[in-house]
Amino acid sequence: MTILYHRPSGMTHVLLPPAPNILAALDAGPADAARIAERLGFAADDEAVDVIAARLAELAQSGLVAIED
Amino acid sequence: MRHGFAVRVGPVGFRIGSEWQAPVAALARLYEGYPAPPDGVADFTVRLEAARPWRRWARPAITIRGDFTLPDTAPLPLAQGLLAAEMGMNLQMALGARRWLLLHASCVERDGRALLMSGHSGAGKSTLSALLGERGWRLLGDEFALLDPATGLVHPFPRPVSLKNESIAVMAADISHERFGPLIAGTPKGDIRHLRPAADAIARMAEPARPALLLFPQFGQTEDLRPVGPVESFVRLTQASTNYVALGETGYAALTALAQGIPAIGVDYPDTASALRLVEALWAEAPR
Incomplete structure (x- = not known):
C-alpha cells in the first residue's frame, strides 16, 4: 500500500498496486492505458490494458489524474 | 464569570470560568501543584454556564461553552461539574489546537x-x-x-488521568487518596474518577x-x-x-x-x- 497526499484537494489517499505504479509511469508525460502498460513493462495484451484503464478511471474519479477527451 | 480557575498543562494555558463555585473548587483541588499559565495569559477558555438562567438553582445543569463548542451537547448535572470542565478542556484542544x-x-x-x-x-x-x-x-x-x-x-x-469503572479500584489500591478527584458516578461512560x-x-x-x-x-x-x-x-x-x-x-x-x-x-x-x-x-x- 502507498499513501499519497494530494496538495490541490488536501486529501490523503491510500493506494493499492498498480495505482501508484500508474502514477509513477505518468511522470514521463500523458499517456493512454496501452502506453502506460508499455512504460510499466507489461506485455501490452488486452488484460493488462483493461486493468490499467479501470484503475485510471478510478484515479480520475478521485481527482488524482485528469483524462483528456 | 463569578468563579474562575487558570492552569497550565504542558504547553497549554487554560482558564475555566463557572457560574458555580463547586466545579472550580474541585478543579483547584485536583490540579494542586500545577503552574498557572505564563503571564496569566491562557490559550483557551472554558465556561461552565447554566443551561437556562433558572437552572443555576433549579435542578442545576451545566452547559459547556468556550472558545470552541460543539452544538447540541447535552447539559451535565452540577454534580458532574468537574467532568464538564475536563470535557470542555478536551474540546478546546480537539477543535482548537493547531501547533501540534x-x-x-x-x-x-x-x-x-x-x-x-x-x-x-x-x-x-x-x-x-x-x-x-x-x-x-x-x-x-x-x-x-x-x-x-x-x-x-x-x-x-x-x-489528570480519567479513570473509569474497574480501573478506579485498581489504581486506588496503590495510590494516596489525595491524588484522586471525587468519584463521579452515573456518567455516560459509567463511573469516572480523576487521578493527578x-x-x-x-x-x-x-x-x-x-x-x-x-x-x-x-x-x-x-x-x-x-x-x-x-x-x-x-x-x-x-x-x-x-x-x-x-x-x-x-x-x-x-x-x-x-x-x-x-x-x-x-x-x-x-x-x-x-x-x-x-x-x-x-x-x-x-x-x-
Missing part, C-alpha cells in the same frame, strides 16, 4: 524516549499509562499526544520526548502480539487524530514521519498484569 498534531493516545516516557499507546475508548490506554506512570515511567498524558511537526517530538500534556499524575510528571511538563514505540493495545482478548505496518499505523493514527485534516500537508508530513520512523505493534492482553509485562518486554526490544 493531536493524537488520541496515551504517552509515557523513559530515558528521553516516548511510548505511545493508541486505541479506541475502553482499550485500556488510560489505565496502562497511569499504571506505567507509577512504575518508573513519566506520564506525558493519558488522552492526547501532542506531536510537534517541526521536531517530531511529543510534548507532555499531563492532565505523579509529581515528576507535573514538574517536567515542559520536557518533550522522542517517540520510540507505538502500541495499539486491546483489552479482553487472549494474549497476542501483531506487528503493524507503517501504512496501517498511519491510517489508524489519522483516525485517532482530532486535527489531521485541519493541519493539511504539515500533519501529513508529521504523521508519515512518525509511522515510518518507529515500530508499531498491536497488543491484545487479557489483564493488566500481562499488559505491563508485554509493554516492558516490547520496550526492551525497541530499537534505540
Whole structure:
C-alpha cells in the first residue's frame, strides 16, 4: 500500500498496486492505458490494458489524474 | 464569570470560568501543584454556564461553552461539574489546537524516549499509562499526544488521568487518596474518577520526548502480539487524530514521519498484569 497526499484537494489517499505504479509511469508525460502498460513493462495484451484503464478511471474519479477527451 | 480557575498543562494555558463555585473548587483541588499559565495569559477558555438562567438553582445543569463548542451537547448535572470542565478542556484542544498534531493516545516516557499507546475508548490506554506512570515511567498524558511537526517530538500534556469503572479500584489500591478527584458516578461512560499524575510528571511538563514505540493495545482478548505496518499505523493514527485534516500537508508530513520512523505493534492482553509485562518486554526490544 502507498499513501499519497494530494496538495490541490488536501486529501490523503491510500493506494493499492498498480495505482501508484500508474502514477509513477505518468511522470514521463500523458499517456493512454496501452502506453502506460508499455512504460510499466507489461506485455501490452488486452488484460493488462483493461486493468490499467479501470484503475485510471478510478484515479480520475478521485481527482488524482485528469483524462483528456 | 463569578468563579474562575487558570492552569497550565504542558504547553497549554487554560482558564475555566463557572457560574458555580463547586466545579472550580474541585478543579483547584485536583490540579494542586500545577503552574498557572505564563503571564496569566491562557490559550483557551472554558465556561461552565447554566443551561437556562433558572437552572443555576433549579435542578442545576451545566452547559459547556468556550472558545470552541460543539452544538447540541447535552447539559451535565452540577454534580458532574468537574467532568464538564475536563470535557470542555478536551474540546478546546480537539477543535482548537493547531501547533501540534493531536493524537488520541496515551504517552509515557523513559530515558528521553516516548511510548505511545493508541486505541479506541475502553482499550485500556488510560489505565496502562497511569499504571506505567507509577512504575518508573513519566506520564506525558493519558488522552492526547501532542506531536510537534517541526521536531517530531511529543510534548507532555499531563492532565489528570480519567479513570473509569474497574480501573478506579485498581489504581486506588496503590495510590494516596489525595491524588484522586471525587468519584463521579452515573456518567455516560459509567463511573469516572480523576487521578493527578505523579509529581515528576507535573514538574517536567515542559520536557518533550522522542517517540520510540507505538502500541495499539486491546483489552479482553487472549494474549497476542501483531506487528503493524507503517501504512496501517498511519491510517489508524489519522483516525485517532482530532486535527489531521485541519493541519493539511504539515500533519501529513508529521504523521508519515512518525509511522515510518518507529515500530508499531498491536497488543491484545487479557489483564493488566500481562499488559505491563508485554509493554516492558516490547520496550526492551525497541530499537534505540
